[in-house]
Amino acid sequence: MKTRILLFLMASAGVSLILVIPMPSNAQSSPQWKGTITKEGDVIVVRNPKEPMFRGEALTFIEELTIPTSGPRDLYLISEIRNTTLDDEGRIYVLDGKSSDIKVFDAAGKYIRTIGRKGQGPGELHLPSQLSINRTSNELCVVQSSRRISFFSLDGPFLRNLTTSTIWGLMGKVDSAGNIVLTEGLVTPPDPSYALKKFDAKMDFIAELARTPANKPTAFDAFFPAARWTIDDQDNVIYGYPKTYELLVFSAQNKLVRKIQKEHDPIKVTDAEVAEEKKDLPEGITPAFSKFHPAFRNILADDEGRIYVQTWRKDPNGQCVFYDLFDKEGRYLAVLTLKERAMIRKGKLYSVEEDEDGYQTIKRYAVTWNLK
Numbered sequence: 001m002k003t004r005i006l007l008f009l010m011a012s013a014g015v016s017l018i019l020v021i022p023m024p025s026n027a028q029s030s031p032q033w034k035g036t037i038t039k040e041g042d043v044i045v046v047r048n049p050k051e052p053m054f055r056g057e058a059l060t061f062i063e064e065l066t067i068p069t070s071g072p073r074d075l076y077l078i079s080e081i082r083n084t085t086l087d088d089e090g091r092i093y094v095l096d097g098k099s100s101d102i103k104v105f106d107a108a109g110k111y112i113r114t115i116g117r118k119g120q121g122p123g124e125l126h127l128p129s130q131l132s133i134n135r136t137s138n139e140l141c142v143v144q145s146s147r148r149i150s151f152f153s154l155d156g157p158f159l160r161n162l163t164t165s166t167i168w169g170l171m172g173k174v175d176s177a178g179n180i181v182l183t184e185g186l187v188t189p190p191d192p193s194y195a196l197k198k199f200d201a202k203m204d205f206i207a208e209l210a211r212t213p214a215n216k217p218t219a220f221d222a223f224f225p226a227a228r229w230t231i232d233d234q235d236n237v238i239y240g241y242p243k244t245y246e247l248l249v250f251s252a253q254n255k256l257v258r259k260i261q262k263e264h265d266p267i268k269v270t271d272a273e274v275a276e277e278k279k280d281l282p283e284g285i286t287p288a289f290s291k292f293h294p295a296f297r298n299i300l301a302d303d304e305g306r307i308y309v310q311t312w313r314k315d316p317n318g319q320c321v322f323y324d325l326f327d328k329e330g331r332y333l334a335v336l337t338l339k340e341r342a343m344i345r346k347g348k349l350y351s352v353e354e355d356e357d358g359y360q361t362i363k364r365y366a367v368t369w370n371l372k
Contacts, residue, residue, distance in 0.1 A: 033331050042255070046330035048262040054334045061349070067092060067109040067362040078103055078360050081352050085133050086345050087154055092362065093140065095131040100124075102131065102140065102152070109364070115140065115156045123158030125150060132173040132231075141180070143172035149180065149203075162203050170194070175235040177252070179206065183227070185214065192216060194227055196239060198254060207254040212241045220285050222277035223269050225294035232301040240309075242294035247307070247330070260307070260330035266292040267312045296324075302344045304328070308336065 035048040079098035086092055090107030093115075100118035105111055120126045127145040134141060139159060140152040147168065151159040164182070172182040178201040186193045192214035198206040215224045229239040235252035249258035274289055281287060293312035297320055300308040305328030313322040315337075323336040343350045349365040 035331060037329075040259075042257070044258045044330075046258065046260045048260070048326075048330070048332035050263040050265070052324070052332050052334045062366040063363060064348075064366055065109045065364040066355070067105050067350075067364065068111045081341075081360050081362075082129065083131055083341070084343055084350060084352070084362065085131050086343065086350065087133055087138070088135065090346070090348075091154070092350065093131060093133070094362065095128055095142065097128060100126065100128055102142070104156075105362075113156050115152050116142070116150070116158070120146070122161065123150075123152075129170075130172055134174045134176060134178055135233075136176045137178060139174075139178075141172075141174035143169055143182070145170070164203065167197075167203075171229075173231050175231055175252070176233075177235065179235075181209075181229075181231060181237060183229070187214070196227065196229060196237070198237075209237060209250050209254065210239055210241070210248065216288075217285060219288035220281065221288050221290055223273075223290040223293055225290075228296070228299045230299050230301050232305055233303050234305070238299055238301055238307060240296065240299055242296045245295040247299065247309070247326075249330075258330060260326060262324065262332055264295055264311075266295070268292055300342065303346065308338075308342075 031053050033053045034051075035046060038045050038047075078094055078096055080096060082095040082097040084092060084094050091112070092105045094103045094105070096103055100116070102115040103111065104113050104115060116123060116125045118125060125142060125144060126148070128142050129145050130143040132141050133139070133154070138154050140154060142150045142152070144150065147164045149162040149164065149169075149172065151162075153159060162180075167182065168185040168187070169182040170185050172180055174180050180199045180201070180203065182197055182199065184195045184197055186195060193211055194214050195211045196209045198209065200206055210227065212227045215221055215226070225242040227239065227241045229237055231237055236257075237250040238247055239250065240247045245262045245264045247260040248256055249260070251257045269289060269291060277289065278287060296309045296311055298310040300310070300323075302308075307326040307328070307330075309324040309326070310320060311322050311324060312320055315321050321337050323338055324332060325334045325336050326332055341352050344367060347367050347369075349367050351363050351365065353361060353363050355361045
């Protein structure tokens with residue numbers, strides 16, 4: 001007799017996700033992983049087949065809360081959610097890109113406060129792009145495209161600014177040691193590139209983890225394989241350059257410790273996708289579109305070390321809703337169906353959605369894991 005494994009997730013950036021996997025109750029007939037794990041020097045190499053360990057479809061989940069649930073609507077109204085994060089008390093921090101501030105809600109969904117405001121002075125935010133928490137010092141870190149990083153206490157007071165000076169930080173997060181990981185855009189012709197770098201709490205350089213080519217504006221490729229990365233709760237940086245399906249895991253000590261590889265079939269770029277991208281090209285930009293999509297679209301991680309890789313496979317509505325699920329060892333477990341942005345911590349899923357009036361809100365769901 002078969003049981004069902006039910007999975008619904010969210011991971012950084014608001015994404016909802018769900019999965020049901022048929023699994024035999026007889027332990028002797030349980031699915032077996034068919035990949036290999038070897039070592040290349042000090043680096044563990046995990047090679048995965050095309051097919052996941054588990055298969056399934058459909059989903060079941062329990063909605064617990066719509067956030068916010070109470071409070072003056074003009075205070076907690078969220079205009080443009082850039083991303084969200086969660087502290088150890090279950091409080092939710094929402095970076096609002098339009099109002100350039102951070103809305104804070106307690107674990108019951110009640111609006112508490114707004115941190116920061118639009119501007120370029122102390123305690124003000126200009127072009128905020130990413131929000132993260134240093135879980136050791138309990139500080140909020142806000143990376144801004146205006147070459148500045150601002151820090152606030154979780155209770156709201158402004159602490160300090162850091163300037164990235166000549167560094168153009170496109171994406172950045174802080175780890176539990178206070179180190180700052182940034183994607184730096186290096187646009188100097190003729191070979192622009194992106195460099196993944198780590199700095200200490202004073203923005204002194206520590207290490208460069210990876211470097212990849214950047215898109216060339218004179219021959220723009222809308223389907224260019226841009227590098228993706230995230231930081232897990234153990235301060236590992238999980239990085240991938242999707243020209244191939246390979247993830248690189250760097251330890252907190254900046255050492256490459258694991259490679260996760262998966263066989264995959266490249267997905268061809270359709271004529272309709274090319275036509276759509278050409279409509280948005282600025283005048284004077286020459287397209288040089290790839291024939292195939294990158295190997296993957298994004299990388300997420302949860303608080304138990306599981307890794308979610310968003311693929312370019314699309315549903316009938318043309319949405320990229322399929323994610324490959326890997327365990328913390330790098331074994332390919334399942335294909336999940338989800339929306340765009342998600343976060344899961346302590347068994348709860350937080351999903352960015354729209355309410356009946358078309359306003360962005362966050363929903364929380366109870367998650368049941370039965371993967372054995």
